[in-house]
Amino acid sequence: MNTEQHILILGADGYLGWPTAMYFSKLGYQVTAVDNYFRRNACTELDVGMLYPIPTLIERAKIWHERTGREIKVVIGDLQDPELMRSFFDGRVQYQWAIDQSFTGVPGTVVHYAEQPSAPYSLLDYKHANFTLANNLLITNNLLFAIRDFNRATHIVHVGTMGEYGTPDIDIEEGWLEIEHKGRKDTFLFPRQASSLYHTTKIMDTDLMWFAVRTWGLKITDLMQGPVYGIKTDASNVDERLNTIFNYDEIFGTVINRFITQAIVGYPLTVYGKGGQTRGYININDTLQCIHKSTINPPSPGKLRIYNQIMETFSVNELAEKIQKVGKTLGYPVEIQRVDNPRKEAEEHYYNPTYQGLLELGVEPHYLTDKSLASMFKVVEMYKQNIRKDVIYKGMQW
Amino acid sequence: MNTEQHILILGADGYLGWPTAMYFSKLGYQVTAVDNYFRRNACTELDVGMLYPIPTLIERAKIWHERTGREIKVVIGDLQDPELMRSFFDGRVQYQWAIDQSFTGVPGTVVHYAEQPSAPYSLLDYKHANFTLANNLLITNNLLFAIRDFNRATHIVHVGTMGEYGTPDIDIEEGWLEIEHKGRKDTFLFPRQASSLYHTTKIMDTDLMWFAVRTWGLKITDLMQGPVYGIKTDASNVDERLNTIFNYDEIFGTVINRFITQAIVGYPLTVYGKGGQTRGYININDTLQCIHKSTINPPSPGKLRIYNQIMETFSVNELAEKIQKVGKTLGYPVEIQRVDNPRKEAEEHYYNPTYQGLLELGVEPHYLTDKSLASMFKVVEMYKQNIRKDVIYKGMQW
Numbered sequence: 001m002n003t004e005q006h007i008l009i010l011g012a013d014g015y016l017g018w019p020t021a022m023y024f025s026k027l028g029y030q031v032t033a034v035d036n037y038f039r040r041n042a043c044t045e046l047d048v049g050m051l052y053p054i055p056t057l058i059e060r061a062k063i064w065h066e067r068t069g070r071e072i073k074v075v076i077g078d079l080q081d082p083e084l085m086r087s088f089f090d091g092r093v094q095y096q097w098a099i100d101q102s103f104t105g106v107p108g109t110v111v112h113y114a115e116q117p118s119a120p121y122s123l124l125d126y127k128h129a130n131f132t133l134a135n136n137l138l139i140t141n142n143l144l145f146a147i148r149d150f151n152r153a154t155h156i157v158h159v160g161t162m163g164e165y166g167t168p169d170i171d172i173e174e175g176w177l178e179i180e181h182k183g184r185k186d187t188f189l190f191p192r193q194a195s196s197l198y199h200t201t202k203i204m205d206t207d208l209m210w211f212a213v214r215t216w217g218l219k220i221t222d223l224m225q226g227p228v229y230g231i232k233t234d235a236s237n238v239d240e241r242l243n244t245i246f247n248y249d250e251i252f253g254t255v256i257n258r259f260i261t262q263a264i265v266g267y268p269l270t271v272y273g274k275g276g277q278t279r280g281y282i283n284i285n286d287t288l289q290c291i292h293k294s295t296i297n298p299p300s301p302g303k304l305r306i307y308n309q310i311m312e313t314f315s316v317n318e319l320a321e322k323i324q325k326v327g328k329t330l331g332y333p334v335e336i337q338r339v340d341n342p343r344k345e346a347e348e349h350y351y352n353p354t355y356q357g358l359l360e361l362g363v364e365p366h367y368l369t370d371k372s373l374a375s376m377f378k379v380v381e382m383y384k385q386n387i388r389k390d391v392i393y394k395g396m397q398w
Numbered sequence: 399m400n401t402e403q404h405i406l407i408l409g410a411d412g413y414l415g416w417p418t419a420m421y422f423s424k425l426g427y428q429v430t431a432v433d434n435y436f437r438r439n440a441c442t443e444l445d446v447g448m449l450y451p452i453p454t455l456i457e458r459a460k461i462w463h464e465r466t467g468r469e470i471k472v473v474i475g476d477l478q479d480p481e482l483m484r485s486f487f488d489g490r491v492q493y494q495w496a497i498d499q500s501f502t503g504v505p506g507t508v509v510h511y512a513e514q515p516s517a518p519y520s521l522l523d524y525k526h527a528n529f530t531l532a533n534n535l536l537i538t539n540n541l542l543f544a545i546r547d548f549n550r551a552t553h554i555v556h557v558g559t560m561g562e563y564g565t566p567d568i569d570i571e572e573g574w575l576e577i578e579h580k581g582r583k584d585t586f587l588f589p590r591q592a593s594s595l596y597h598t599t600k601i602m603d604t605d606l607m608w609f610a611v612r613t614w615g616l617k618i619t620d621l622m623q624g625p626v627y628g629i630k631t632d633a634s635n636v637d638e639r640l641n642t643i644f645n646y647d648e649i650f651g652t653v654i655n656r657f658i659t660q661a662i663v664g665y666p667l668t669v670y671g672k673g674g675q676t677r678g679y680i681n682i683n684d685t686l687q688c689i690h691k692s693t694i695n696p697p698s699p700g701k702l703r704i705y706n707q708i709m710e711t712f713s714v715n716e717l718a719e720k721i722q723k724v725g726k727t728l729g730y731p732v733e734i735q736r737v738d739n740p741r742k743e744a745e746e747h748y749y750n751p752t753y754q755g756l757l758e759l760g761v762e763p764h765y766l767t768d769k770s771l772a773s774m775f776k777v778v779e780m781y782k783q784n785i786r787k788d789v790i791y792k793g794m795q796w
Contacts, residue, residue, distance in 0.1 A: 082524050082525070082528065086524075125543075126480050126484075126539070126540065126543035126544075126547070127480070129539055129543060130480065130536055130539055130540070133535050133536060133539055134532055134535075134536065137531050137532075137535060137602075138528055138531060138532065141524070141527055141528055141531055142524065142528070145523075145524035145527060146524075149524070168584050168586070169582055169583065169584035170577065170578075170579040170580065170582045170583065170584050171579060171580050171582065177577070177579065179568065179575070179577055179589065180568075181568040181569060181575065182568065182569050184567055184568045184569065184748070185567065185568065186566050186567035186568050186589075188566070188589035188591065189589065189591070191577065191584075191586035191587065191589070192605070193586065193587070193608060193609075193612075194605075194609060195609075195612075195613070196609075197606075197609065200605050200606055200609045203602075203605050204535075204601075204602040204605060204606075207590070207592075207598050207601050207602060207605070208595075208598055208602075210591060211591075211592060211593075211594075211595065211598045214591075214593075214742070215593070215742045215796065344612070344613045350582070398613065
């Protein structure tokens with residue numbers, strides 16, 4: 001097996017993980033997909049529903065194989081266990097599902113999504129906070145040590161978040177900043193200060209990876225991603241059962257996906273506070289492009305390369321108005337409702353991030369047009385009867 | 399009980415924890431001392447010895463009571479367990495030793511030392527790395543949530559490390575830096591980039607506390623401390639059995655304490671690489687002053703106050719030469735030996751930290767004079783027969 005063509009996806013059952021697994025499989029990569037079903041179990045725990053049920057990871061891999069002839073090897077397990085992580089590098093791995101049970105060798109790239117990804121979830125209470133810290137930090141650390149101990153040439157593609165930077169009153173650069181102070185200069189990680197515990201664990205990931213890169217000469221790409229929207233990807237179009245998990249509740253739903261769902265069931269779009277919160281957004285298909293371009297263009301050893309993975313910026317008010325407008329053309333009488341902000345965050349602020357690096361690698365953006373919004377409406381409409389209004393907004397505070 | 403006069407010491411069995419407990423007890427505070435015996439158990443695990451055996455925390459509290467009539471309440475347990483942490487705030491606490499078993503009420507100040515404090519220990523292997531991450535982050539998080547949930551007026555005095563800053567090529571300020579970028583300005587945490595996993599967990603603590611302070615209005619003082627040296631404190635002078643734990647090995651021994659021990663047994667002073675590594679140092683008696691001054695001058699709610707807790711700076715070469723000189727006047731033929739640096743760190747670098755804040759609060763520094771070194775020699779000499787040469791240097795690498 002050519003190491004370069006072997007990719008390990010950590011967190012492969014999640015919103016981005018499963019589309020990524022299919023994307024690379026379709027490109028001809030040998031894909032190993034790992035997950036402990038955290039996301040779907042948490043949806044059950046919190047009773048937040050999903051737009052449609054999804055098959056297990058093993059069932060999805062089987063459907064993918066039936067439809068395409070391609071194999072995605074599956075391992076179900078908790079990557080907080082360092083021995084599981086190390087098994088992908090030392091050959092002890094046991095596949096729960098695979099056509100060919102033999103070890104495919106050390107992966108050339110690891111895409112690391114295996115983190116608790118929700119800000120509200122991380123702040124439900126001290127137990128969920130501790131889970132988020134332990135899960136996110138120990139998995140990242142297990143990965144760094146496995147690569148340090150077994151194969152330092154393996155490239156990590158990690159998904160961070162634009163939320164690490166928060167909303168500073170200066171322009172946001174791509175990961176780094178040269179600082180001049182009292183006549184001397186040095187370059188540092190761009191200042192980070194997040195507005196949730198989850199986002200703070202991503203800052204900690206960055207701290208940890210930067211230590212590992214400097215100390216052991218690892219190769220890491222860290223992608224500061226904005227909120228993702230969308231459902232369908234090229235690969236999922238072959239079978240509806242291959243659609244990725246879609247949440248529309250306040251714990252796991254991202255804002256554009258939520259607003260479209262709310263518009264369809266006649267639930268007013270819930271704008272927190274003044275609605276001036278501005279963030280960078282990205283289509284799920286562009287996330288896949290970004291991961292792919294990062295994978296085929298690894299940084300040199302000892303380099304932590306950071307890109308800001310967004311394609312355009314909007315305030316919450318702008319998003320609500322766009323979705324209202326498109327909804328109305330489709331016959332939905334969409335209302336917008338301001339609610340007291342349950343979160344501690346700036347509702348009006350300066351926001352000017354740079355995001356050139358991934359475009360320079362060749363990513364071709366899909367923008368949030370009326371047409372793309374209308375096509376998302378069409379997909380969500382198909383599952384309208386599944387939508388539960390009671391999970392949309394509970395006003396979870398922190 | 400006056401809340402202000404009740405202090406909770408987390409990590410009270412350690413090198414700084416036990417002297418801090420006695421210091422506040424002597425001042426008339428109600429002191430609760432908590433520890434899980436990590437430090438002494440790790441010394442056993444790694445077979446690194448100590449200069450002299452120390453009684454258990456309960457035995458020490460009993461000796462303290464016999465000698466002074468004062469009570470230090472003792473709880474033995476692991477603060478990674480959130481229920482133990484919360485018990486100090488909700489009254490469920492069970493004291494393993496106390497004259498008066500009744501709950502003393504919510505502490506006005508928590509001094510948080512309950513962290514794995516060794517850089518080499520954190521990098522022994524992936525298991526020790528994971529332990530360090532989980533221990534340090536979960537204990538800090540448990541403390542933040544307990545205070546958030548039960549009493550936001552409680553002041554946390556946390557001990558961080560100057561190692562969080564690393565060795566930047568610009569002057570190090572006290573915690574914060576105003577940055578001007580493209581014509582705009584904002585103030586951020588001073589850039590941090592540490593050279594060990596342990597030190598990186600302290601950066602993460604800072605990230606986490608800064609989030610908690612901003613979000614919940616907590617009051618936190620974070621003390622960026624340099625390596626501490628010394629044994630005797632005013633309180634420990636009442637009984638030799640009250641001396642704090644003293645390590646001289648490469649895992650837990652700090653450099654000045656180690657060099658003095660090496661000088662006494664004729665083991666050459668081991669300078670890593672070029673020896674230009676410059677750090678800020680502090681006498682253990684000044685640590686106690688700093689903690690006390692911080693305690694009686696809490697920051698306002700919503701403020702993370704950061705001080706650089708050092709009193710002077712030296713390179714390793716300067717320390718070795720000072721100790722060699724004093725050793726020779728005492729009759730020890732001290733040699734200095736350069737060894738290949740087992741660590742990844744700059745051996746010659748710019749270093750210009752600010753450290754004014756604690757002096758402005760009234761701390762009166764003890765400097766590293768020939769006289770203070772000679773008095774440390776006199777104490778260590780008393781235990782010369784206990785010193786094991788085999789634990790001094792093993793060249794543990796990372």
